Amino acid sequence: MSKQNRRSFLKTLGLGATVATAATYTPFAIGGSSKKVVIVGGGMGGAVAAKYIKMMDKSVDVTLIEANKDYYTGFTSNLVVSGERSLDEIKFGYDGLRGHGINVVIDKVINIDAQAKSVKTAGGKTFNYDRCIVAPGIDFRYDRINGYSEEVANTKITHAWKAGPQTVMLRDQIQSMRKGGTVIISAPPNPFRCPPGPYERTAQIAHYLKHNNPTAKILVLDDKEKFSKFGLFMGGWKKHYGYGTDNSMIEWVKGSAGGKIESVDVAGMKLSGEVDDYKGDVINIIPAQKAGHIAHVAGLTNDSGWCPIEGKTFESTIHKNIHVIGDAAIQSPLPKSGYAANSEGKVCAAAIVALLNGDKVPDPSYVNTCYSVIAPGDGISVAMVYAYKGGKIVKVEGSGGLTPDKFDAKFRAREEQNGYSWFDNITNDTFG
């Protein structure tokens, strides 16, 4: 930036006092020079950040690098497992983002150099950045269950926790299961993507089986003692699938009761815990998780396997000028959900636009909203408003919470329909 530009910029700010304030924040990054943002990962966080940076400041050069040409949403993928939705209905491409002037590159990022401020891809390209957003989602800790691997997940015992071919494989396995067979779902330890997901999946599979294979069973082996929307799921399982009765379609085994799984016998279709072995006709293992692979390669993770960030900008506390959003970040109390990623993407986008222009980083506001469908006509939700206080992301007291426990048919039917509209709008907000 030339001296004259800087002087005229300061002039427009008016009062000397304000100048001092502005200068305190970003003395050397004031406007004019290059404004290049490279985003690694085009999921719910990365894609929405790209779009909103462009909405806020068209002059920023935004490149989004994503390994797959289409994205399948994790949310609503349980309805693909139960056959209520098709895989195509949860598939989104990147033409919408290209239409906003974003340079979308389908390639795999293999390295991020925080010193050189550059990103390298498997296709041999290098992209320089002023600010980088890393939004790689999750990766699996296959090694926590003996005998489990990516290869097994792709061919026989799915995780189906990244939507796509495995989602369809799990659906087909359930549909072709013998009469009266057993589906086993192994639910992961915290923290993991989509906390209510395994239990919605249980309900959706139960819904399919109730109508197509009513003597079949679902055994949920959980690493934990409790889970998200616990009372609502328990109530829903009870209402629709006989949970808690002799005829229950669902059995849930908590961690301390033998739900923790240590190994899998792939050929014998058997899971082994500390005490018991469990044999299934269809097995779905949702493994323990960590930040997506590239976050580890780039040195953005700490001992927890996730990425520490500053909650106002989502800038990594390890590497400057790199921001991490979505499931890969340690963003608690925000959950690892699609809506939280959407909210984080916008806060991060606003911070980056401000930093690139030498403006004050705006005060954030965040929301999470998440729907689950227990059965047709029975939707439930959880919501929360978050603020930034004392250097931390905090829940706004008195806000948010769950669908009321007491069943109200009108209420639940509306929640289900609102959940479908939520899907339409969040996907359009992200990819449209």
Next chain:
Amino acid sequence: MIEKTIIKSALLVAGIALGMQAQAEPSAEMLSYTCAGCHGTNGASTGNAIPSIAGLSSTYLVESMNAYKSDERASTIMGRIAKGYTEEQFESMGSFFAEQEVNKNTSQSFDAAKAKAGQALHEKYCDKCHTEAGTVADDDAGQLSGNAKLFLKYSLTDFHDGSRPQDKKMSKKMRKLFKRNKDAFELVVDYYASGKK
């Protein structure tokens, strides 16, 4: 000495400015962007149950949010979310959405004959307060034509059973409308879903 005092007070002003900024409210954009995940980008909903809030009058939006916050207006989720904001923040969001263009979702299904009958009913009973098929912000009312079909149905149901308050004039008109035609709700909803004026 005099010089020093000037510098001191300048620093003081700077300090106050800093302090104030540290406690500053999130901007209208920042607050409003968080709504988009459910209500669509800039409040333009493409779903058929969650309403568009783009182009609503600020007065109406603030009034609605306050009613949700106090549970005066029944809701599934909006009340829980409204409790996370202050009146000033509602006003901030109100000013943001008032600046957006009214969104018309014209991809919803409707029966043309019913929509026509609904239009006649709307013009007789509703048009006085909800002008231009309920698409004018100056009316300080929710959007009707082109808004989410199920939301409109839910709203009419709630007005009818009292879970959403309405003023005397509206309640009188609603009674008359319903007396005239027991299928009135379905007909006007099809009219609004058609997106016509």
